Amino acid sequence: AQSVTQPDIHITVSEGASLELRCNYSYGATPYLFWYVQSPGQGLQLLLKYFSGDTLVQGIKGFEAEFKRSQSSFNLRKPSVHWSDAAEYFCAVGARTGNQFYFGTGTSLTVIP
Amino acid sequence: KAGVTQTPRYLIKTRGQQVTLSCSPISGHRSVSWYQQTPGQGLQFLFEYFSETQRNKGNFPGRFSGRQFSNSRSEMNVSTLELGDSALYLCASSSAGTSGTETQYFGPGTRLLVL
Numbered sequence: 001a002q003s004v005t006q007p008d009i010h011i012t013v014s015e016g017a018s019l020e021l022r023c024n025y026s027y028g029a030t031p032y033l034f035w036y037v038q039s040p041g042q043g044l045q046l047l048l049k050y051f052s053g054d055t056l057v058q059g060i061k062g063f064e065a066e067f068k069r070s071q072s073s074f075n076l077r078k079p080s081v082h083w084s085d086a087a088e089y090f091c092a093v094g095a096r097t098g099n100q101f102y103f104g105t106g107t108s109l110t111v112i113p
Numbered sequence: 114k115a116g117v118t119q120t121p122r123y124l125i126k127t128r129g130q131q132v133t134l135s136c137s138p139i140s141g142h143r144s145v146s147w148y149q150q151t152p153g154q155g156l157q158f159l160f161e162y163f164s165e166t167q168r169n170k171g172n173f174p175g176r177f178s179g180r181q182f183s184n185s186r187s188e189m190n191v192s193t194l195e196l197g198d199s200a201l202y203l204c205a206s207s208s209a210g211t212s213g214t215e216t217q218y219f220g221p222g223t224r225l226l227v228l
Binding site: 034036041042043044045046049090092094100101102103104105106 | 117146148154155156157158161169171203205215216217218219221222
């Protein structure tokens with residue numbers, strides 16, 4: 001069965017520090033992978049996605065993620081966090097058959113000035 | 114282009130009532146998906162509609178239903194509300210797609226509180 005695990009429920013980092021949010025997936029084939037961000041009171045916004053090819057993908061707002069098949073992971077990174085990055089982050093897998101997506105439970109990011 | 118809109122933004126209902134939520138997708142998008150978001154369960158897929166037909170369905174009881182109109186607008190209905198139905202209901206639209214590659218664009222959600 002498809003599933004997505006985000007092991008960190010909450011992360012606190014200082015502004016300017018680097019960030020890595022973890023995501024592990026379970027899927028029978030090569031997955032389509034996504035990272036979304038949700039600010040309070042807002043819907044989800046796509047940060048980046050991976051379908052195939054280069055395993056390091058660049059997204060918006062300075063985020064990047066690396067697909068590691070051997071570890072079934074798709075971790076999100078940012079070299080220097082800004083206070084405006086405080087939000088909830090969701091990793092998702094898209095099924096290859098049908099327009100259906102499976103989301104992790106999210107990681108809440110707090111940024112300390 | 115206008116984004117995905119959802120109405121109403123907030124709802125308070127009591128147990129046993131029913132509720133209808135509405136979603137207008139981005140112009141030209143034909144696929145509409147619904148998700149339930151709760152603190153404990155995260156985002157859970159309810160169903161997806163494409164060209165007025167339910168194309169995918171998640172693991173929710175039959176009290177949760179939906180439909181899509183010819184203009185791609187979608188409604189979801191929850192009958193016989195239970196306390197556990199309190200959640201943020203998110204709608205997402207995408208252009209078409211039959212695989213999981215389509216980018217989904219999310220609305221701001223409808224927050225439902227069941228008392």
